[in-house]
Structure formats: C-alpha cells, structure tokens
Amino acid sequence: MDVSFAVTRERPGFTGGEFPADCPTRVVLNHVTSRWGVLVLMALESGSRRYGELKREIGGISEKMLASTLRTFEKDGFVLRVAQPTIPPRVDYSLTPRGEEVALRLLPLMDWIADNADAILEGQ
Numbered sequence: 001m002d003v004s005f006a007v008t009r010e011r012p013g014f015t016g017g018e019f020p021a022d023c024p025t026r027v028v029l030n031h032v033t034s035r036w037g038v039l040v041l042m043a044l045e046s047g048s049r050r051y052g053e054l055k056r057e058i059g060g061i062s063e064k065m066l067a068s069t070l071r072t073f074e075k076d077g078f079v080l081r082v083a084q085p086t087i088p089p090r091v092d093y094s095l096t097p098r099g100e101e102v103a104l105r106l107l108p109l110m111d112w113i114a115d116n117a118d119a120i121l122e123g124q
Helices: 024-032 037-045 051-057 063-076 097-122
Strands: 079-084 090-095
Touching: 024 037, 024 063, 037 051, 037 063, 037 090, 037 097, 051 063, 051 090, 063 079, 090 097
Parallel strands: none
Antiparallel strands: 079 090
16 A cells, blocks of 8 residues: 655755755754753642742753753743842742743653553563
8 A cells, every 4th residue: 555645845944855954943952952951841830830840850960960950941931030139049940931832842741651651661
C-alpha cells in the first residue's frame, strides 16, 4: 500500500525544503527543549518559586545548570526574576506571559510523555 503525504503548508522554521542551521527558531527551540528547560518551565507553570524551591523540585539539576537555564529564560523573556531587598536577599522566579504561553503549549506534550513513558521504556 503506497501512502503519500503532501505538505500543505510550510512548517515553522522550515524554509526552502529544509530546517536551516542558522534559523532563529532553532535557537529558541534549543532553549525551550533543553534537558532542563522543559522541567524549569513546568515547575514555574504552577506559580512563582524561589531558587532553592526550584532546585529541590527539579531532581538532579545542578546549581550551575539551574542558574544558566534561568538566566537564558530571563534573556528570552520567559522568566521574570524579582529580587526582594531583604536580609537575607530573596529572589523569586515566575513566568512572564510569554513563558506562560510556551508552558501551556508544552503541557500536552508532557501529558503524552507521562502517559506513554513506561510503555516506551519497556520496549527498549
């Protein structure tokens, strides 16, 4: 049985029949879907967190990677960092509207992964 699929529209980041290496979408995709990026977004999706709370909630993440991911997301406009002038200093991280939008788009993927991870790993 021959099954053919026609591309009816250009996919985001797909230009001239390829996904070019220098496409800006690839940079953002790498930030969002990095090993820790998705988990940081999912942790912040339910509300503001302090650094230590994020570190505890995201098992296995190093301080270096958490700090790096938060800095990247702050530059990308996904995360808002608010430092409180208290002693000791208190820093809260939360999602911006852009961060909330990307997190909401990731939720169905995370739900699918949670529903299928055991079966996928059993098949390896």
